[in-house]
Amino acid sequence: MMKKTTLFASILLMGSATFAQKYDPIKGALLTNNMAEAHKLFNKESASEKFFSKPEGYIIKSYILAFDAQDSAKAADAEKNREAGLEAFNKYKEMDPSMKDLDTYKNAPYQLYASYFNSGVSDINAKKYEEAYAKFKNVVDLSDLLISKKIYLPGPIDTNAVYYAGVLAETNKHMEDAVKYNTRLADLKITGNNFEQVYQSLVRYYAGKNDDANFEKYRKLGKELYPQSEFFNYNKLDFAIGGSTNFDEKVAALEKIITASPDDYKANLTLGEAIFERLNRAKEGETKPANAAELETKMLTALKKAESLNAAELQPVLLMGDHFMNKASEKEEVMRNAEKEMDKKGAKATAADKQAYADAKKAYIAEYAVAAESFEKAADVLGKLQQLDNVQKRQYKVIAGNLAQYYFVIGEGATGANKTKYSALEKKYDALYKSMK
Known part of the structure; x- marks a missing residue:
């Protein structure tokens, strides 16, 4: 049994070694840039499934397809060749994570990188942003590999590839991806005219996420790198107000x-x-x-x-006063219409007509009372100021007029001490209103 097993293993090893020799002529053609010969040999040998029994078969396939994707004579098939070339390269990495043959076949990933980059730029120029983004994701992955293996590209990252990927991710509303790419650039303090938007994007993103730590981190970093930019002086509230x-x-x-x-x-x-x-x-x-x-x-x-x-700030109470004054005006219109209906009918006005008017007036006064409460607070603050500017004078005049009208309205149905009180307040605010020039 042992002899049979050993013999069988020996046969397998011999077969593998024999087939491995089929790669060498193709390799030689590729390394001398004889692509026609490489194609010829590849087409012949790859017809056998055994060609792809070893990782080298896939990187040879990737190498040839990557060059085809760059060949202007084969432009019609560039997309197909590029995708198939990447698929073969990924299969190669899967079969051999160490990528021990990569130095020999380094043009495979580099030509794929170049092909995806050039095609992605063409898509950007054609405003095909989703297609461009899909390509630049591959560009970044390939550039990271090339840099890590010290193949043609300097490190630490391919700034242009990462920049395009980030811009396209944001354009296509893939914000989590945009943050991933932009963070890589920002954390390396990459700078230049086009890169300011990287920092702006991160600041906007973290403002929207209410992430104070990262908002401040990238706002300060942007300010450090672009001190003349007003953008990095904005605070979180500015973004909440103007961000949308x-x-x-x-x-x-x-x-x-x-x-x-x-x-x-x-x-x-x-x-x-x-x-x-x-x-x-x-x-x-x-x-x-x-x-x-x-x-x-x-x-x-x-x-x-x-x-x-x-x-001490008047804006909150003025807004509340104006809001309820607007509501009171709507109720006043209902009240006036009910009053007109009674006047039109004269002696024939029914109890229902009179009740409709009474209810409308009650609703009007209720809203006006809330407005008056705010206006009284504002009048108290303004009345204590030593000097009013023109805006404050206008505000004070409107407030005085509204309060005079309010006390006139509620004074109409008042009796006794309340009548006297409301009449005095009406006169007070009417005199204040008339004194404002």
């Missing part, structure tokens, strides 16, 4: 900042301002958001928090 024109994205970004820093006055105020604009100053053709009630709650929470953090 989409309202929902902006709100979500601001909420992330507030969750991380609940006592950030500017973040709370900015969130309140953003929602105020959406609810009260809709653009032409813009409909009221379906979640208006939810947004109002978020806005008021943010503005009240901002007010509590800095009572």
